[in-house]
Amino acid sequence: MKYYLGAYAASPNHSGWNAELEVAFYDELKALPNVKGLEHPFLGSLHPYDDSWLLANIDPAWDYVFTCIPGIMNALGQNPRFGIASLDEEGRLAALDFMQQACTAIHKLNAHLGRSAVKAIQIQTAPARHKAASSKAALQASLQTLMSWDWQGAHLVIEHCDAYVDSHLPSKGFLALADELEVLTQLNIHLPAAQRLGMVINWGRSVIETRRVEGALEHIKAAQAAGVLSGVMFSGVSDQNSEYGAWCDSHQPPRLSEQVLHGEPGSWMTEQVIWQCLAAAGHAEQLPILGAKIGIRPMSASIEQRIDYVRNTLAIFDRYFAATP
Template identity: 70%
Template sequence: MKYYIGAYAASPNQTGWNPQLETAYYDELKQLPNIKGLEHPFLGKLHGHDDNWFLANIAPQWDYVFTCIPGIMNALGRNPQFGLASCNTAGRQQALDFMQQACNAVAKLNSHLGRQAVKAVMLQTAPARDQAAASADALYQSLSTMQQWDWQGAQLLIEHCDAYVPAHVPSKGFLSLSDEIAVLNRLNTVSDQAHKMGIVINWGRSVFETRRPDGALEHIMAVQAAGLLSGLMFSGVSDQDTEYGAWRDSHQPPQSSELVQHGEPGSWMTEQAIHQCLAAVEDLSRLSVLGAKIGIRPHQASVELRIAYIRDMLAILDRYC
């Protein structure tokens, strides 16, 4: 099986932009046989630094899943009321404008490759509920509007981020999973098959929310029971104060072991936990999104080391898929 990789999280360009270094990184990514394509970050235009560089360096056979969370977090830094679920009219319109830009970027990438290369667009249900008012009804209105746009066949998916939980400081603090499920169940009853939406579970973000390794598995089961499970991305988290930080959405690699040489000892995302989640999915082949997104520490790590971490992560998936 082949997988999507959130390559941007493991990029050597975390604090600046060196196109030569990024080219070397992409050249190595192209040599990995089990990469289906990229989970690609959307920040307002096709590539955060240089659209032309991106188009010149991607593998022509790769497929793409856009994730809007980097751009959403940037926008929230400027306006806490930004978001598709915002009860603030201006904040919700800003989020719709941002998603229209994402739609345009989908068309640009597809046009360059001459095919429907973008398979899905993952959106997130901002704003943070400890900072601004948000509601399921506002999200429903936003999604109803977006369904009228030409996404060129790309499926719209909600990536569940950690919901606001009063017991601890959130990373994202967006809508609850139950709200997201309710909105999509309501929306899908009035949508044709081509526009039906689903939910992607990110392992680390579900564990961040629940503060339990089994939290991700529970979220997978809940979404699957609702008939909405469309994707699974593996990204780690931990309570230990390492270079990745305690309880930070820093995309920790899997826990190191005899089989996983390039990992993070304190990561809660063990090979066993990954296996349990994969085994719980009724049909992995029907998922629109399956893959991993890991960050690398230290930030000065070589391209070769970054690729080794990615290779070990994908090897875990290969052992169970």
């Protein structure tokens, strides 16, 4: 089995751009045998610093899943009404313009590789509901527009982020899972199977929302029951105020254990709960999107240390599939 890796979260370039350092990091990534490709961050252009650098240094065999959350969070910092689910029409159209830039970047990457290498694009249902109004109707209208564009085969999926709830301040605070699932199922009624929209569950963001480990499992089961589960990305979280922060979407590695030698002691994302989620997904090996995104602390960690964390995390998946008939 091979998996997608949100490698940008583990990059040694955490506060600037050093091309030489990133080359060394990518060379190590390309040597990992169980990496299918990258969950690639989209901020408005193909690469946040240098498109040419990216095209010259990626593995031509890798596949890609774009994630729009880095660019969306940047945009929300400037305009809290930004988002494809926004009731503010100006904010909704700004989000569609951003998505058009993502579509252009996908074309550029595919053209360079000479194939449809971008398999999916993860869309998030901004804005934050405690700062601006959003709705299912606005989301549906935006998705209908996006479906009319040429994505060169990339699957359109909503990545569920922690929804706004009354009990605590959110990290993202976007639409509720039930609302997202309702819109997806309504739109999918009229679509052939190959064009149906999907849902990706991010483990950490579901736990941030629910404040329970079981929350991620419940979200996976809900998306599965709705017939739209397209993937699971594993990214940890904790209630402890470590270098990662309490209840922060900082992509904690799995919990340290006898088998996970490079992990985070306070992480709620244990090997056991990862296995439970993979089992709940049902034929997890067939999911179009399956992988991990982990951040590394301390920030001064070497490339070798960063790769050790990545290798240990992906080994959890390998052990699951080796043990599953």
